[in-house]
Amino acid sequence: MSRHSESFIAYxxxxxxxxxxxxxxxRRSVARGPGDDPTVYSYVERFAGTESTADDPRRLALYLVAGLFARHPMQASRSFAAAFGDLAKQRGHTRIETRFVALLEADAESIATHLRHAVSLLEANEIGFDYVRLLDDLSRWFVRDKKAPLMRTVRQHWTRAFYCEALDATEVRTDGASFVSHLIELAAHDRAALAALRQSLAFDPGDFPKACPLIEPLVDPQWLSHDARRRARYLVAGVFALNPIISQEQSLAAALGAVARQRDSESIEDRFVALMGADAENIADHLRQAARLVAADGFAYNPAWLLSDLSIWLNSRAEPAWMDRLRRRWARDFYRAVQPSSDSQKLKTETEGA
Known part of the structure; x- marks a missing residue:
């Protein structure tokens, strides 16, 4: 939290x-766009600085936070998202969760409207939150590019803070078996959920708001927004939604090898080699491509195995020895699937006779 933000809230x-x-x-200024009410310029402009433009993200954040504070002047230590999660727990979180997801989808043009409604609900329930942190977060949110890295970071932090408060500990199921069972249940009964998970593949894992209600109940409250285990759940759910069938006996690498054998295509092998060279920063892109190939040819794989592997692969601090073993196993599965069984038998016979 910045000293400038602390000074403004103290003011x-x-x-x-x-x-x-x-x-x-x-309070009245909240009904207008941030910075659009001349009657409050004398209170806020001194903090905006002489070099800021009318649409400067920091200036817009100052005006919005000032109006929200005037409406609900209850400063507290926890974040806005955590306070809203607490409200969801108190009131039964489905309707509040829907509002929160809509807020996460807001851009710089619409975030003020969503926050006005949210703060009104917090005021009605006498739940305070940290305006200093909100000011810093909104200074990033008001950057006009909706996919700006700083905004994505804020959105993911808000998601974790909300669900850590909203969900009862007994509701959270973090084991792989429960995760796969959840995916199977969605595939059987919730086509809209599968559509949302497929859409999530266009975003960084965990950054598509409509997927959050589907995955966060399966994320340990102790995991931070960037935890590889959390990101793995979002990524596996997305690729599962492309082709929601399961094989208990075959890995994704083996399924991709089966695609290469069926198509008799060297380009599939090239894609696999590129996937093997991916790191935590770009594995998601390569995996999306591989999963779409597998889905197109109707092959199945074991999502629990994929979840376990991605929990390592998406960890930028994973031990190199772990990654080496993982890549060797994927390579073995892929090339065994590429080689037809008759060739495997021929190779075995030749080896025995040598």
Missing amino acids: LQELQTRDRGAMAAL
Whole structure:
């Protein structure tokens, strides 16, 4: 949290105690776009700086936070998302969760509207939150590019904070078997959920808001937003949704090898070699391509095995020895599947006779 943000919130708290007229003006300003109400310029512009433009993300965040604080001046230590998650737990989280997902999907143009509604709900239930942290977060959210890295980071942090508060510990199932059973249940009964999971493949794992209600109940509350185990769940769910059938006996690498054998295509092997060279930063891109090939040819694989492997692969700090063993196993599975059984028998006979 920045000192500038702390100073601004302290200033608002001072206004609350000594200037009721200022607080009334700031409350009214929330009905307009951030920075669009001239009656509150004298309270906020001194913190915006002389070099900021009208649409500067920091300036917009200052105006919005000032209006929200004036409406609900209850400063607390936990984040806005955690406070909203607490509200979801208190009121039965389905409707509040829907609002939260819509908020996560908001861009710089619409975030103010969603936050106004959310803060009104927190005010009605007398739940406070940390305006300092909200100011810092919104300074990143107001960057106009919806896929800006800073905004994605904020969105993922908000997701984890919300669900860690909203979900009862007894609701969270983190083992691989429960995860696969959950995917099978979705495939059988919820086509809309599968569609959302397929859409999530266009985003970084965990960064597509509509997928969050489907996956977060299977994420350990102790895992942070960037935890490889959490990201693996989102990625595996997305690729499963492309072709929701399961084989208990075959890995994804073996399924891709079967595709290469069936198509008699060297390009599939080239893709596999590229996948083997991927690291934690780009494995998701290569895996999406591989999974689409497998889905197109109707082959199945074991998602529990894939989940276990990606929990290592997506970990940028994984031990090199673990990655070496993982890659060797994938290579073995792929090339065994590529080689027809008759060739395997011929090779065995030739080896025995040598």
